[in-house]
Amino acid sequence: xxxxxxxxxxxxxxxxxEARDISAVELLxxxxxxxxxxxxxxxxxxxRDYEGALALxxxxxxxxxxxxxxxxxxxxxVGLKDVIAVEGQPLTCxxxxxxxxxxxxxxxxxxxxxxxxxxxxxxxxxxxxxMGSSTExxxxxxxxxxxxxxxxxxxxxxxxxxxxxxxxxPWTLGSDTGGSIRQPAALCGxxxxxxxxGLVSRYGLAxxxxxxxxxGTLAHTVEDxxxxxxxxxxxxxxxxxxxxxxxxxxxxxxxxxxxxWRLGVPKEFFGAGLDPEVASAVQAAITHYRQAGCEIRExxxxxxxEYAIAVYYLIATAEASSNxxxxxxxxxxxxxxxxxxxxxxYFQSRAEGFGDEVxxxxxxxxxxxxxxxxxxxxxxxxxxxxxxxxxxxAVLQDCDALLSPxxxxxxxxxxxxxxxxxxxxLTDIYTISVNLAGLPGISVPCGFTxxxxxxxxxxxxxxxxxxxxxxxxxxxxxxxxxxxxxxAI
Amino acid sequence: MSSDSDINIDYVAxxxxxxxxxxxxARFSRQLGDILHYVEKLKGVDVSGVEPMAHASPVYNVxxxxxxxxxxxxxxxxxxAPAQRQNMIVVPKVVE
Numbered sequence: 180x181x182x183x184x185x186x187x188x189x190x191x192x193x194x195x196x197e198a199r200d201i202s203a204v205e206l207l208x209x210x211x212x213x214x215x216x217x218x219x220x221x222x223x224x225x226x227r228d229y230e231g232a233l234a235l236x237x238x239x240x241x242x243x244x245x246x247x248x249x250x251x252x253x254x255x256x257v258g259l260k261d262v263i264a265v266e267g268q269p270l271t272c273x274x275x276x277x278x279x280x281x282x283x284x285x286x287x288x289x290x291x292x293x294x295x296x297x298x299x300x301x302x303x304x305x306x307x308x309x310m311g312s313s314t315e316x317x318x319x320x321x322x323x324x325x326x327x328x329x330x331x332x333x334x335x336x337x338x339x340x341x342x343x344x345x346x347x348x349p350w351t352l353g354s355d356t357g358g359s360i361r362q363p364a365a366l367c368g369x370x371x372x373x374x375x376x377g378l379v380s381r382y383g384l385a386x387x388x389x390x391x392x393x394x395g396t397l398a399h400t401v402e403d404x405x406x407x408x409x410x411x412x413x414x415x416x417x418x419x420x421x422x423x424x425x426x427x428x429x430x431x432x433x434x435x436x437x438x439x440w441r442l443g444v445p446k447e448f449f450g451a452g453l454d455p456e457v458a459s460a461v462q463a464a465i466t467h468y469r470q471a472g473c474e475i476r477e478x479x480x481x482x483x484x485e486y487a488i489a490v491y492y493l494i495a496t497a498e499a500s501s502n503x504x505x506x507x508x509x510x511x512x513x514x515x516x517x518x519x520x521x522x523x524x525y526f527q528s529r530a531e532g533f534g535d536e537v538x539x540x541x542x543x544x545x546x547x548x549x550x551x552x553x554x555x556x557x558x559x560x561x562x563x564x565x566x567x568x569x570x571x572x573a574v575l576q577d578c579d580a581l582l583s584p585x586x587x588x589x590x591x592x593x594x595x596x597x598x599x600x601x602x603x604x605l606t607d608i609y610t611i612s613v614n615l616a617g618l619p620g621i622s623v624p625c626g627f628t629x630x631x632x633x634x635x636x637x638x639x640x641x642x643x644x645x646x647x648x649x650x651x652x653x654x655x656x657x658x659x660x661x662x663x664x665x666x667a668i
Numbered sequence: 669m670s671s672d673s674d675i676n677i678d679y680v681a682x683x684x685x686x687x688x689x690x691x692x693x694a695r696f697s698r699q700l701g702d703i704l705h706y707v708e709k710l711k712g713v714d715v716s717g718v719e720p721m722a723h724a725s726p727v728y729n730v731x732x733x734x735x736x737x738x739x740x741x742x743x744x745x746x747x748x749a750p751a752q753r754q755n756m757i758v759v760p761k762v763v764e
Contacts (some may be wrong), residue, residue, distance in 0.1 A: 279748075280748050281747060281748060283740055283745065283747055283748070376724045376725055377724075377725045377727060389723075390722060390724070419727070420723065420725045420727055422727055482713075485709070486709065486710060488706075489709055490710070492703060493707060493710075500684060504685075508750065509750075509757060510748070510749060510757055511749060512748070512750075514750035514751070518760060519760075520762075521759050521760045521761070521762050523760075525685040526685050526686065526687040527687055529684075529686050530686055533686075535692075538686060538688070538692070538696065539696055539699060539700065541684050541686060542686065542696055542700060543703060545680050546700070546704075549683060556707070556710075558720055559711075559713075559715060560707075561720030561722060562713075562715040562719070562720050563710055563715060563718075565718050565719055565720065566718060568721060600702075616724060617723070617724020
């Protein structure tokens, strides 16, 4: 095997498998060697079941030898954020609460990956219960940014982003509640797609904020994101919020839809707090589209820009306080050894099992739902959410998509914001409103800072128009070299 | 009533069934006070006549056919139980 596979896309790996240049077993062995060589510095993984994955790779090779592959992606490994269930594998949510939990069933996305021959390999680190923007809230260990090991990879899907950026795995799945796929993708210099709410089933995704959570993809290229989305998208009767959306051939759509497009630029997303180097890289990307014949239109999203973070931290914490009530030490998860009675068992097990950020959000969510505060906080936040969605709907009637930075800065230092929750929350200012409105969003690499840190361009699309969104992203990506740069690790 | 950005940490922690140390109570009160102060900006929004939005999905009232299908086997459901006996989960005594 003469190939260096570290930074090959899944599309390229599929071609090598198809040509019999490599086998699925060789590919997995090679990935395991790479992970063993670099992950002590990156710490993207919480765990991985190499023997189990090897058995799936052997089965894939046997199918190929017999001429019966399950599809073009048969035999390619995929890493999963440690919040998505794989039967028989750990599901920790990077929490002490679930440190010993083993999934009794597959998430729907896992079932669909396996049906396509894609091999789930590795449980990836995250902020505990997906609450955070830096992966520092993991109860186990922080993850390093492959471009600068003293910096965060972003979060909450930091392990999923770092594993791709460091050339450990070709692609991964993450979840995005307020930016948790797009922001780490931006900070690690890869492509991160958050689909429309309802396009991908949440069955088997440990719940954080159910009206906002959505599973999506992290990959080197938009083409890979399109292929992986095609595997996991579609209606599922086990998720009552899943939509009966058509699942087109997303990859075929990339080159079929060529524009020119009408693209909106929300003027409020370029204000105070935006790093000048990030601003100039995103402006250069906007210039690319203008020169390609697209109509660039300045638009205004005043509610999203001013109120999205406040609305998010009321709604998301309210939902979290309800969702995380299930962790009581009774049926599964951590149980305190020092409880005096059954009620004390709840108090002590939760105190010992949850980390600081999770406790903070449970307290805040419980407060805003409590008697006397519900109308002032939760109900009012839901109404402002309507205003945010309405203003997105209005601008997307005239625009095919919106362009903005993904994150106001490049990757920050480990520890820089960890003692100030509000400062950490403000890093999600451009991504959070997209979840509130339920829209699809993608981050694609659009340059580097002078100190060599990646910068992400966020493109926001119309509901269930992932095909159009990815075609716009692909157009930019194909004209630039950013995706071909990799960290020296 | 005290300021809106104050939080009665003992009351709320009890509702949330979370045992907090004195140090945690002091730190969380301060941090959550900052956050509640930040979200007070929502009070300036005119929301009269605006419907609240619970989620962004265009799906409402989903019905499923009522049919028998396999569920999780008992052994699988109990696999993660912290303590079990005779296919039941063991908890501290509830009634004196």
